[in-house]
Amino acid sequence: MTEFAVTNASTGEVEQTFDSLPAQQIPEIIERAHRAVGPWRDTPIAQRAQALAKVGDLFEQRAEELAGIIGREMGKLKSEGLQEVQLVASIFRWYAEHGPDVLEPTELQPQGAQKTVVEHEPLGVLLGIMPWNFPYYQLARFAAPNLLIGNTILMKQAAICPLSAGTFAQILHEAGIPEDAYINLYLDTEDVPAVLEDFRVRGVSLTGSERAGASVAQNAGKNLKKSVLELGGNDPFVVLDTSDLDALVRTAVGLRTSVQGQVCTSPKRIIVVDELYEEFVAKAQEAVEAIRVGAWDDPDADMGPLSSETARDEVVQRIHDAVRNGATLRTGGEKLERPGWFMSPALLTDVDPDSDLGCNELFGPAVIVYRAEDEEDALRLANHTDYGLQASVWTEDLERGERFARRMQAGMVHVNEHLVTQAGLPFGGIGRSGYGRELAEWGLKEFTNEKLVRVSAQSF
Numbered sequence: 001m002t003e004f005a006v007t008n009a010s011t012g013e014v015e016q017t018f019d020s021l022p023a024q025q026i027p028e029i030i031e032r033a034h035r036a037v038g039p040w041r042d043t044p045i046a047q048r049a050q051a052l053a054k055v056g057d058l059f060e061q062r063a064e065e066l067a068g069i070i071g072r073e074m075g076k077l078k079s080e081g082l083q084e085v086q087l088v089a090s091i092f093r094w095y096a097e098h099g100p101d102v103l104e105p106t107e108l109q110p111q112g113a114q115k116t117v118v119e120h121e122p123l124g125v126l127l128g129i130m131p132w133n134f135p136y137y138q139l140a141r142f143a144a145p146n147l148l149i150g151n152t153i154l155m156k157q158a159a160i161c162p163l164s165a166g167t168f169a170q171i172l173h174e175a176g177i178p179e180d181a182y183i184n185l186y187l188d189t190e191d192v193p194a195v196l197e198d199f200r201v202r203g204v205s206l207t208g209s210e211r212a213g214a215s216v217a218q219n220a221g222k223n224l225k226k227s228v229l230e231l232g233g234n235d236p237f238v239v240l241d242t243s244d245l246d247a248l249v250r251t252a253v254g255l256r257t258s259v260q261g262q263v264c265t266s267p268k269r270i271i272v273v274d275e276l277y278e279e280f281v282a283k284a285q286e287a288v289e290a291i292r293v294g295a296w297d298d299p300d301a302d303m304g305p306l307s308s309e310t311a312r313d314e315v316v317q318r319i320h321d322a323v324r325n326g327a328t329l330r331t332g333g334e335k336l337e338r339p340g341w342f343m344s345p346a347l348l349t350d351v352d353p354d355s356d357l358g359c360n361e362l363f364g365p366a367v368i369v370y371r372a373e374d375e376e377d378a379l380r381l382a383n384h385t386d387y388g389l390q391a392s393v394w395t396e397d398l399e400r401g402e403r404f405a406r407r408m409q410a411g412m413v414h415v416n417e418h419l420v421t422q423a424g425l426p427f428g429g430i431g432r433s434g435y436g437r438e439l440a441e442w443g444l445k446e447f448t449n450e451k452l453v454r455v456s457a458q459s460f
Contacts, residue, residue, distance in 0.1 A: 001188055001190075002159050002186075002187075002190075003017070003159060003430070004017065004018040004019075004020055004159045004162040004186045005017045005018065005159070005160070005162065006072060006073050006160075006162065006163050006184045007160060007282035007308070007441065008072045008073075008340070009072070009073070009074055009075030009296065009304070009305040009306065009307055009308070009340055009341050010071075010072070010075060010295035010296050010297075010304065010305050010339075010340040011295075011339050011340050012309065012339050012340050013339075014339065015072065016162075016163060016164075016383070018162040018166075018186050018392055019186065020186045020187070020188050021185055021186050021187050021191070022189065023188070023191050023194065024332075026038070026187075026191060026194055026198075026334040027198070028193060029154070029185070030125065030154070030181060030195065030198050030200050030201060031200070032180040032183065033125045033152045033153070033154055033180055033181070033183055034124070034125050034152075034200040035180065036152045036178055036180035036181045037122065037124050037125060037150070037151070037152050038092040039178070040147075040150055040152055040178060040181045041121075041122050041150035042058040042150075043150075043317075044109050045099075045100045045103065045148070046100065046158065047176075047263060048147065048148050048150070049095070049096040049099060049100055049148060050096070050176070051147075051172075051175050051176035052092045052093070052095055052096040052099075052144055052147065052148055052175075053092065053093055053096035053097075054174075054175035054176060055089075055092040055171060055172055055175040055177075056088075056089035056090070056091075056092040056093040056096070057089075057146075057175075058171045058174060059085050059086075059088050059089040059092070059136075060085070060086070060089050062085075062171070063082055063085045063086070064082075066081070066085050066136065066164070067081030067082045067084075067085055068081070068297070069135075069163050069164045069167060070084070070135045070136065070161070070164050071296030071297055071304075072163075072296065073110070073132070073135065073160055073161045073162075073163060073164055074132045074133065074135065074160060074161060074307040074308075074340065075202055075206065075260065075296050075304040075305040075306060075307055075340075076259060076296060076304060077296055077301060077303070077304045078296060078297050078299075080105050080258065080376075081114060081260060081296075083342040084134055084135075084136055084137050085136060086318075087137055087140075087374070087421070087423075087431030088137055088140040089135045090423050091137075091140045091141065091144050091423040091439070092140060092144050092237045093392050093423075094144075094421070094423030094424055095144045095145055095148045095444070096148070098424070098441075099145065099148040099149075099444055100148075102120075102308075102441045102445075103148070103149065103444065104445050105117040105118065105119045105120070105453075106118040106120070112456070113453070113454040113455055113456040114455045114456055114457055115453075115455040116452070116453070116454045116455075117452075117453050118450050118451065118452055119449075119450075119451045119452070119453055120149070120150045120444075120445055120447070120448040120449075120450060121149075121150075121448060121449040121451055122146075122150035122151040122448065122450075123151055123202040123203055123226070123447050123448065123449055124151060124152070124200065124201075124202040124309075125151070125152050125153075125154065125200050125201045125202055125353050126142075126146055126152070126153050126154070126201070126202060126203045126204065126205065126447055127153075127154045127155075127156070127192075127196065127203070127204040128142045128143065128154070128155045128156065128203075128204070128205050128206075129154065129155055129156045129192065129204065129205070129207070129208065129212070129216060129353065130142065130156070130157050130158065130206075130207055131158050131207050131208045132157075132158035132160050132161045132307055133259060133262045133263060133264075134259075135158070135161040135164040135165070135168075135309070136164060136168055137421075138207050139155060139157065139165070139168050139181035139411060140168075140269070141206075141207075141228070141427070141438045141439060142155075142205050142438065142444070143155070143172070143182060145438075145439075145443050145444040145446075146447055147172075147181065148184065148381050148444070149444065149447065149448055151202075151447055152180065152181045152182070152183075153181070153182050153183070154183050154187075154195065154201070155182065155183065155184050155185060156183055156185050156187040156192070157184070160307060160308060162186060165184050165186075166184055168184070168341075169182060169183070171183035174229055187339050192197075192216065192219070193219050196216070196219045196220055196223050196225060197219070197223055200435075201225065202226065202447075203220075203225050203226035203227065203228075203399050204216055204220050204226075204228075205227070205228040205229075205230075205438070205446075205447075206227070206228075206229050206230070207229075207231075207264075208231065209231065209232065210232055210432055213229040213231045213408050213434060216229070217229060224241045226446075226447060227436070228371055228428075228434075228435070228436030228437075228438065228446050228447075229434035229435055229436060230264065230389075230427070230428060230429065230433070230434045230436075231264075231389075231429070231432060231433050231434040232264055232351070232361040232363075232387060232389070232432065232433060233264045233265055233266070233268065233361060233387050233388075233390060233429065233433050234268050234269060234359070234360065234361050234385050234387040235265055235266065235268055235269065235387070235389055235390045235391055235392075235410070235418070236267070236269045236270075236271055236381070236382035236383075236385070236391050236392070237252055237255075237256075237267030237269065237270045237271065237272065237391075237392050237394070237406075237418055238268070238271045238372075238378045238379075238382050238391075238392065238393045238394065239252075239271065239272045239276060239387060239394045240273055240278065240375060240378065240393060240394060240395040240400065240404065241273075241276070241394075241395050241396055241397065241402070242276070242394065242396060243396060245276065245279060245280065245283060245309075246283060247330060248280075248394060249280060249283040249284050250285055250287055250361055251268055252267060252284070252367070253287040253288055253291075253367055254269070254287075255267050255418050256268070256365070256366075256367045257288075257291060257302070257303050257345050257365045257367070257420045258419065260303055260304060260305070260306050260307075260364065260365050261315075261345075261364045261366060262306065262307060262311070262364065263363075263364050263390055263419065264433075265272065265389055265390040265412075265418070265419055265420075265421070266359060266419065267392065267418050267419070268368065268383075269368060269381070269382075270284075270367065270368060270369045270370065271369075271370045271372050271378050271381050271382055272369060272370070272371060272372065272376065272378075273372050273373075273374060273378055274371060274372065274373055274374065277369070277371045277372075280369065281330070281347075281349055281369055284347055284367055284369060285330050285331055285347050287344050288330075288331055288332060288346070288347045288367055289331050289332070290302075291303050292347050293336065293342055293343075293344065293345070295340070302344060303365060303381075305340045305341040305342045306341045306342070306343065306364060306365075307341065308341055309341050311341065311363065311364070312335065312342070312343050313335070314364075315343065315363065315364030315365075315366065316333060316334065316335050316343055318356065318357065318362060319333040319346055319348065319357075319362075319366055320333070321356065322348060322351060322355065322356065322357045323348075325348075325352070325356075326350060326352060326355075327348050327349070327350050327351045327352070327355070327357065328346040328348065328349045328350040329346060329347075329348055330348065330349060331344075331346065331347050331348030331455070332344035332345045332346035332347060332365075333345075333348070333366065341366070343365070345366070345367070346365065346366040346367065347367045347368075347369070348366060348367070348368045348369070349368075349369050349370075349371075350369065351368050353370070353381060353384050359385070359386070359460070369432075373451055375404070379404065379407055379408070382408055383407075383408065383409045384431040385431075386431050386432045387429065387431055387432045387433045388409055388410040388411055388429050388430035388431040388432075388433050389410060389411055389412065389428075389433035389434075390410060390411070390412040390413070390414070390418065390419075390420075390429070391405075391408045391409075391410040391412070391413045392413070392414040392415070392416075392417065393408065393413075393414075393416075394406050394415075394416055395415070395416070395417055398416075400417065401415035402415060402417065409430070409431075409432075410429065410430065411427075411428045411429035411430050411433065411437075412425075412426075412427065412428075412429070421439070422439075423439055423440070424439070424440050425439060425440055426438070426439055426440045426442040426443065427439045427440075427443070428442075430448070
């Protein structure tokens with residue numbers, strides 16, 4: 001049985017527990033969401049949009065409280081928590097402002113009829129399965145577009161974030177979204193297949209591990225349900241040239257250690273051309289060693305605790321395993337002997353691209369730098385992965401950067417920026433990073449019935 005509890009990542013103390021949902025109650029809850037589809041779908045879209053805009057207002061009004069909740073639950077620094085709250089507000093407002101126009105029927109060429117259109121209709125009840133690293137943003141990314149469409153949502157949040165999940169639902173209901181249109185579930189993991197088997201549930205979106213994604217996709221496929229998966233990443237950050245190496249190094253290290261490195265789109269493979277490599281590594285070591293580790297609410301901290309003891313210990317162990325297999329640990333990578341789930345940020349070089357850390361995502365604060373012989377070798381290393389979430393290239397020659405970016409294999413590619421997400425930009429990957437898109441108009445239509453309507457005169 002899944003244990004839902006707030007365990008303060010900065011102290012290791014359990015502060016609050018929540019009962020999981022008894023399996024026998026699942027059919028009744030699905031029925032509630034199913035009955036809510038009709039009234040919510042028939043609510044004028046302007047009214048649904050107004051409710052979403054109100055959610056954005058409420059998030060901003062409660063920003064300090066909301067940042068404090070996730071700081072305790074999974075260790076996010078207060079400054080990063082406040083940024084997440086603002087991002088959530090912007091997502092709800094984007095859909096409130098732009099969503100109704102996107103959902104207008106799409107007129108096609110008549111093609112022999114009097115009129116031919118595609119209408120974008122809701123599918124019905126959807127299941128969301130979301131992770132702990134962005135406790136509000138992940139929910140918003142799925143909930144905002146689908147609530148605007150007229151779908152209803154059953155939401156399973158990660159077990160270590162039960163308080164933020166419940167608070168998110170309360171805010172939505174306070175903003176005017178019916179209680180049965182968005183239902184927060186403390187759902188045991190082993191009961192997920194029972195939800196997907198129910199004919200009233202029409203689709204599922206999961207952000208999480210590859211193992212969880214494969215399991216959910218298998219169950220969804222077996223039951224003919226639409227699925228969207230956003231899984232891990234081993235994202236490349238390619239450095240081709242710069243006139244300000246100090247600033248670029250600070251940017252790279254800061255992005256990699258943001259949220260303690262626990263971000264799917266974190267730059268996990270920093271690939272530097274040969275002429276910059278040695279100086280880049282030396283400056284990166286200085287930057288990593290200057291990072292101040294502290295509690296989520298420590299105003300002087302640059303990096304907080306990892307989300308759980310298990311997560312911290314796995315990251316440390318995999319770093320040590322990499323060293324035994326030939327990698328060079330330049331600094332850090334050790335468990336800190338203090339309450340909570342703290343470790344020192346690490347810098348590694350000489351990692352074999354075909355080794356565990358070279359091939360598989362490391363969800364923690366480890367800056368890994370690779371040497372590339374030249375631009376072509378950098379591209380080879382960047383594309384040497386089964387993942388394909390986000391990628392970036394850094395150069396002062398924008399035409400060079402765009403040419404390089406177009407040859408990178410990922411769902412999202414950036415020139416001179418990384419770790420980017422905005423409401424108006426599609427988000428998603430390829431390969432082992434999953435499939436489907438969230439956010440912007442692409443996320444708005446993932447769970448719609450794209451219904452063709454043709455009107456023709458009688459002619460016999």
